[in-house]
Amino acid sequence: MATTYFTEDHEWLSVDGGVATVGITDYAQEQLGDLVFVELPEKGRSLAKGDAAVVVESVKAASDVYAPVDGEITDVNETLSSEPALVNTSPTENGWLWKMRLSDEGQLAGLMDEAAYKKLIS
Template sequence: MTVKYTKDHEWVRVEGDVGTVGVTDFAQSQLGDVVFVELPEAGRKLEQGKEAAVVESVKAASDVYAPVSGTVLEANQALVDDPAMVNSAAETDGWFFKLTLSDLSQLDALMDEAAYKAFVEESH
């Protein structure tokens, strides 16, 4: 299992050719209380760096971008029913969607956990 991070504060946990995607704990702390999520439908093809989902908090609405290209396998229905899980479990149960990766080499351009933590510290 590999976990990679983007500069837009998404994470992808990869097992085989399936990636589980969510927003980082840092991202949810910047958003504030999450009140709504809009998730992609199963079967939708996503392109790396393009909009995949929407998260709305009491402060603002933000796009969630696909960290890698692929086809959506499932969305986290529990998150639709309880959007606050983004705040309480951003990097575990608060995942947004799972997808089949179309190009594993895209992972090489993403950051590992140490690089992501350094990125957050430098940029904030």
């Protein structure tokens, strides 16, 4: 069963069996506005927590999405190359950004659960 965590940078991670699916929250997509381009990373790339992994571009500006934990990218959401707006319309489902195999599950302890995240953005 997947457990979902949140970061202060407005990302979500859904962790299941040592693999995290990562995306941005509904709050984040609303702040960014309509996305027109998503620059996806290479599969197999190793990320350290805080590395810029993805660039999401709205009509107005480019913003980095950072790796919330250490790990290796196992998959990226190729659909976003042609449909970047999925991040706006379905940020926590079809608009996921990448999947990564976690190198240190202990890092998850430093993240927020949904209740704590909701408090942060309220």
